[in-house]
Amino acid sequence: LKRLRQGLDKTRRNLVNQLRAIVGQGPLNQDAVLEIESLLLQADVGIEATDHIIESLQSRLRQEALPPAEAIAYLKQILRDMLDRPLGGSHTLSFVPEKDKLNIWLITGVNGAGKTTTIGKLAHIANKSGYRCLIAAADTFRAAAVQQVKVWGDRSQVEVIANPGKNTDPAAVVFDGIAAAQSRNTELLLVDTAGRLQNKKNLMEELSKIRRIIDKKAPDANVESLLVLDATLGQNGLRQAEVFSEVAKLSGVVLTKLDGTAKGGIALAVVQQLGLPIRFIGAGEGIEDLRPFSSYEFVEALLS
Numbered sequence: 001l002k003r004l005r006q007g008l009d010k011t012r013r014n015l016v017n018q019l020r021a022i023v024g025q026g027p028l029n030q031d032a033v034l035e036i037e038s039l040l041l042q043a044d045v046g047i048e049a050t051d052h053i054i055e056s057l058q059s060r061l062r063q064e065a066l067p068p069a070e071a072i073a074y075l076k077q078i079l080r081d082m083l084d085r086p087l088g089g090s091h092t093l094s095f096v097p098e099k100d101k102l103n104i105w106l107i108t109g110v111n112g113a114g115k116t117t118t119i120g121k122l123a124h125i126a127n128k129s130g131y132r133c134l135i136a137a138a139d140t141f142r143a144a145a146v147q148q149v150k151v152w153g154d155r156s157q158v159e160v161i162a163n164p165g166k167n168t169d170p171a172a173v174v175f176d177g178i179a180a181a182q183s184r185n186t187e188l189l190l191v192d193t194a195g196r197l198q199n200k201k202n203l204m205e206e207l208s209k210i211r212r213i214i215d216k217k218a219p220d221a222n223v224e225s226l227l228v229l230d231a232t233l234g235q236n237g238l239r240q241a242e243v244f245s246e247v248a249k250l251s252g253v254v255l256t257k258l259d260g261t262a263k264g265g266i267a268l269a270v271v272q273q274l275g276l277p278i279r280f281i282g283a284g285e286g287i288e289d290l291r292p293f294s295s296y297e298f299v300e301a302l303l304s
């Protein structure tokens, strides 16, 4: 929690003191609403989420004047409820692949978002938590990508399935990865996929081909498709996320680089606008710097 708080420091510093000052003045007048609006927009919470937050806060404050501490507590609850909504209201802190079963997690995202690093960190958590884990290096387009994944495989002590040939078909690597996983009773297969957003059609075809291979070869597996999103991109990242959610059937988001940004509010925008849960957050380059997402922790780190 301390690390996350430090990570969100920049977002928090901008947000929390000013919010305290504003809501401490009693029921929100038009000026206060405008100030909160601009604070939230600066933190890249986005227009839609900001409107929702202000409306909720306002409707409560119209009923009764709240002292600052209570107003902040209420604001926290609004944010937690928003963040938990895609998960049906429950927030989970655990690392949740189903035991004794093949779970396949497709990791998507544009190059540079932190995909490889996230895969390494996930493999590390999986290994530490006693899961049998494998990585399939299916981002075969970038020459360096497979090598990079192997470095993270070594760090996390998880084997990487890769095809040594140039320009191999990503779906073929996924096929090999599933075969290896099945013969070793692997519980979590992490699949690195290409992130060339420039060519939406190719990306879509590639991802759906991978899906077809999975459906055919491992029809009983639990499949998750996680989008790795660079939080420092703020609202631009949201547009990326929208494109990915058109081409891939996403089930959640990993928000990276929260340590380097004042745009941590993007988490709320992602959830509000795409209806996707945040599943993990990255707040550093090290192998330990990934945490399962908890709305409680996130909101506390943001507003305490």
Ligand code: GDP
Pocket (backbone or CB within 6 Å): 109, 110, 111, 112, 113, 114, 115, 116, 117, 118, 148, 256, 257, 258, 259, 260, 281, 282, 283, 284, 285, 289
């Ligand atoms: P990929 O191209 O999507 O596979 O991205 P990489 O995993 O290679 O990461 C790109 C850069 O972002 C690297 O320098 C990583 O160390 C860095 N990075 C990844 N995740 C985080 C994070 O949570 N915080 C910080 N500060 N840097 C990160």
